[in-house]
Amino acid sequence: MSQAVENTVEQKTIVTKMDLFKAWWKWNLAVEVPVSFDRMQALAFGYSLNKILRKVYKDDPEELKEAMKRHTSMFNTNCDWGSLIHGIVISLEEQRALGNENITPDMIQSLKIGLMGPLAGIGDSVDQGIVATIPLAIFVPMALNGSVIAAFIPALIYLAWSYGYSWFLINKGYKLGKNAVLEILHSGKIKKVIDIASIVGLFMIGCLSSSYVSFKTIWTFTSSSAAEVSLQSILDGMVPKLLPFTLVLGMYFYITKRGPRYLRIIVFTMIMALILTFFGII
Amino acid sequence: MIIKAALVGLLYWISMGRAQYFFSYAFRKPIILGVFIGLVFGDVQTGLIYGATIQLMYMGGIEAGGNIPNDLGLASCIAIPAAIINNLDPAAAIAIAVPFGVLGVLINNLRRTINSFYNTKADAFVEAGEYDKLSTFSFLLPWLTNGVLYFTPVFIATLYGPSVIQAFIQAIPTWFMNGLANAGAMLPALGFALTLVVMGKKQYIPFFVLGFFIHAISGFSMLTGAIIALCIALIVSLFKQNEEGELI
Numbered sequence: 173m174s175q176a177v178e179n180t181v182e183q184k185t186i187v188t189k190m191d192l193f194k195a196w197w198k199w200n201l202a203v204e205v206p207v208s209f210d211r212m213q214a215l216a217f218g219y220s221l222n223k224i225l226r227k228v229y230k231d232d233p234e235e236l237k238e239a240m241k242r243h244t245s246m247f248n249t250n251c252d253w254g255s256l257i258h259g260i261v262i263s264l265e266e267q268r269a270l271g272n273e274n275i276t277p278d279m280i281q282s283l284k285i286g287l288m289g290p291l292a293g294i295g296d297s298v299d300q301g302i303v304a305t306i307p308l309a310i311f312v313p314m315a316l317n318g319s320v321i322a323a324f325i326p327a328l329i330y331l332a333w334s335y336g337y338s339w340f341l342i343n344k345g346y347k348l349g350k351n352a353v354l355e356i357l358h359s360g361k362i363k364k365v366i367d368i369a370s371i372v373g374l375f376m377i378g379c380l381s382s383s384y385v386s387f388k389t390i391w392t393f394t395s396s397s398a399a400e401v402s403l404q405s406i407l408d409g410m411v412p413k414l415l416p417f418t419l420v421l422g423m424y425f426y427i428t429k430r431g432p433r434y435l436r437i438i439v440f441t442m443i444m445a446l447i448l449t450f451f452g453i454i
Numbered sequence: 455m456i457i458k459a460a461l462v463g464l465l466y467w468i469s470m471g472r473a474q475y476f477f478s479y480a481f482r483k484p485i486i487l488g489v490f491i492g493l494v495f496g497d498v499q500t501g502l503i504y505g506a507t508i509q510l511m512y513m514g515g516i517e518a519g520g521n522i523p524n525d526l527g528l529a530s531c532i533a534i535p536a537a538i539i540n541n542l543d544p545a546a547a548i549a550i551a552v553p554f555g556v557l558g559v560l561i562n563n564l565r566r567t568i569n570s571f572y573n574t575k576a577d578a579f580v581e582a583g584e585y586d587k588l589s590t591f592s593f594l595l596p597w598l599t600n601g602v603l604y605f606t607p608v609f610i611a612t613l614y615g616p617s618v619i620q621a622f623i624q625a626i627p628t629w630f631m632n633g634l635a636n637a638g639a640m641l642p643a644l645g646f647a648l649t650l651v652v653m654g655k656k657q658y659i660p661f662f663v664l665g666f667f668i669h670a671i672s673g674f675s676m677l678t679g680a681i682i683a684l685c686i687a688l689i690v691s692l693f694k695q696n697e698e699g700e701l702i
Contacts, residue, residue: 204472208569219592297676315506327480334476368687375683378665386639413670423647445637
């Protein structure tokens with residue numbers, strides 16, 4: 173019985189290779205363009221899936237509207253590694269439209285959110301830290317000697333990698349969604365996968381925050397023994413990177429308690445930074 | 455000069471407007487912009503040298519979560535034309551590039567603030583079922599808006615030339631520039647905090663804290679972080695399996 177159900181699901185497809193190509197192209201085209209503080213790349217994700225969602229849900233306007241809402245909600249990941257998510261989401265939406273009720277909107281949403289953190293963490297550091305930087309280190313000295321070709325080689329390496337790899341990943345994700353994810357669904361492992369992805373994601377957001385948020389005090393004072401003491405060294409002695417940690421968690425609690433007032437947070441942070449700098453504290 | 459200024463403005467829009475992200479990311483490197491700005495002013499070699507010199511300074515900047523630490527595009531598009539016109543020393547070109555690299559972060563923050571407007575429009579179009587308009591407001595209009603934001607300052611700066619640029623830099627007090635740089639270093643916190651909110655599971659926040667301090671102490675690469683994170687997640691799910699029925 174379950175064999176028969178799987179077979180019918182396997183055979184039907186609505187999304188063609190061309191649809192997948194267009195979704196991939198539009199994602200690359202738009203990804204960082206509509207980025208905002210409150211939803212990050214949400215609209216770019218919706219833009220990429222717009223035509224496919226309209227195709228798979230063309231007989232069901234209510235489902236279509238719900239799907240459009242899902243995919244214009246907060247999303248943020250690395251552009252090429254994140255393509256894996258598009259592939260998986262496209263195939264899940266397709267299966268859902270074909271009548272597989274095991275795939276719930278909740279499940280699609282938590283897979284999306286669960287995967288974006290780990291992929292962003294790994295992707296940003298591999299793409300920008302390795303693929304974009306190491307060739308620069310090799311070729312910039314040649315460019316300084318006047319070689320125009322050397323100036324272009326790092327860019328070409330980066331472009332070949334990112335276009336090639338993201339196209340590979342969106343296809344990989346689509347296949348995964350069709351086969352592996354369905355299998356995992358049947359065995360009830362999906363909750364476990366989402367759990368693992370969430371833990372990895374949160375841990376990596378921690379690493380990223382520690383690495384990229386910088387907030388240090390340069391304030392010093394004279395102690396009783398007349399030696400210069402810097403406040404930062406005292407703080408470091410208690411807990412390393414205490415200030416950036418407090419900043420991230422402070423913003424987190426402000427958003428959860430007071431709601432999404434991003435503009436207020438940005439303006440407040442900038443004014444605070446200017447005042448603290450003016451008085452020589454940071 | 456108007457045409458040259460407009461061309462440099464366009465180069466800046468291509469580099470920071472971010473249509474085709476991979477392309478614009480590759481294009482905004484000072485070393486590439488140097489060649490094209492050199493082309494505009496009819497001296498590719500000189501442009502290349504200035505570009506490569508500025509590039510050396512910005513070698514390993516990572517834009518985590520879309521937060522740019524420095525706007526290399528603005529640094530290049532202001533400093534290189536000024537340097538070519540005045541035949542400046544490469545070190546002097548860097549002195550112009552650095553403050554504009556910081557100011558460019560402001561343009562990016564302004565852009566992301568304005569884009570919130572398109573989110574509210576998008577919600578209305580989804581509600582009304584107008585999905586073609588949703589597309590237009592998701593890419594084309596935000597892209598044209600940031601075109602105005604990016605083109606204008608570079609066009610004006612190149613048009614009025616290096617003397618105005620230098621006067622502008624001198625008019626800005628040092629504490630203000632440093633303050634902006636400090637704010638730029640602090641603001642990525644918002645993106646991370648927001649991701650924590652969206653991932654939503656309060657009981658998992660300790661994993662964030664753990665990741666933060668383990669990294670703060672040992673400062674490993676993100677790949678190492680991913681391996682540690684995966685191991686922790688697998689160990690946690692192992693415990694859950696043993697107590698099945700209670701926790702799952």
